[in-house]
Amino acid sequence: MITPEHQAALDRIASALERISPPAPPPVDLEAHPAYRWDGKALGVVQDFRPLDYTLLAGIDAQKEACLENTRRLAAGHAAHDVLLWGARGTGKSSTVAACVGHVQRTGGNLALVEVATDDLRSLATLFALLRETERPAIVYIDDLGFDENFGGDARALRSMLQGGAAARRGTVRLYATSNRRHIVPRHLSEQDDPINPRDAVDDRMALSDRFGLSLGFHALDQDAYVAIVQRYADAHGLMVDAKEAIQWATQRGSRSGRIAWQYVVELAGRAGKTLD
Structure with missing residues (x-):
């Protein structure tokens, strides 16, 4: 028989265990919010998603129109590309993604933005599995994507998912990424001559950027x-x-x-x- 003293001790132990390892948060409603954030383990809601008005984006007309058209296709359930927005810092890459999503949402498109707030890109497989639970089209957004010349496991995992494996993601989930580099990984002149770094190794790294069907360059302004x-x-x-x-x-x-x-x-x-x- 458990005495009141024993029960109180058990309650204290249970409370301590909950503080050490709190229960998992309840799953978010993937139909209810305009934007979410993935931390590598769970999805959270972006409470104050207020992107720049699409019409205010200037000096990048061709880029923003191409991004908006692709985003509209995705929201409509039509074939759409993964998108790489690359170029000089501060030229509107991130603003373009958010503005296009906001514009489509305001004009009736049922589309979610999921920002990836983790460096562990191998966790994207788990995220894609979660997004399979809804029919709602979604953009998985990675800001400032880049890898060093070692081209590690995260880069290979990302390339594999972009390759379109049937188990990786639904057709209405596309990846949008921004990068300061056109090919995402750095390149060196020594690659042309160094026998330790043959051409096929260079092609292996550059193949990651080739997985994006739409590549939009953003350049320094005059x-x-x-x-x-x-x-x-x-x-x-x-x-x-x-x-x-x-x-x-x-x-x-x-x-x-x-x-x-x-x-x-x-x-x-x-x-x-x-x-x-």
Whole structure:
């Protein structure tokens, strides 16, 4: 017979075990939210998904239109590509992905964005298995994808999943990734001559980027394009722009990009005592 003292001790032990190893969180509703985050073990809901308005993206018209068209096809249940968005930092790669998803959702498309917030890409097999539980189309999004020249297990696992194995994912789950490199892995001039690093090894690494059916390049902006982006952002928020000051702002930071343009507009809004949504 368990005495009250023994029962109290058991309760304390059970509570301690729960603190050490808490129960798994309940599964999220894959139909209910616009965006989710995968941490390598579980899916969570992105509570405040507010992407940039698609119409505000300037200087990258061809890239954003191609990304939007592919995203629309996916939401409609039609054949769609995996997408690699590559190029200079701050040129709008991540903003393009979020803006296209947000635009499709606002115009009636039933589409989910799943951001991968882990470096363990081998966990994607588990994520794809979870996404098989819903018919809702989904974009699995990896930001700042890149591998060193060792091309380890994560890269090979990703390439295998991109190859289209029947057990890996549904046809309405596509992978969107951004990278600073066109071929995702770094390349060296020595590859051309080094007998220890033959051409087939180079092809093995480059084959990862070839798995993406749609590759969109984002390049450094010229001065006119940069000022046009600043002007579009400023007009949307009722701010006055001094083009010379905007150029000086970029010069001081050593870069002209959509990110730098937005930072200048934030400065303008702060001076004017305004907030930016």
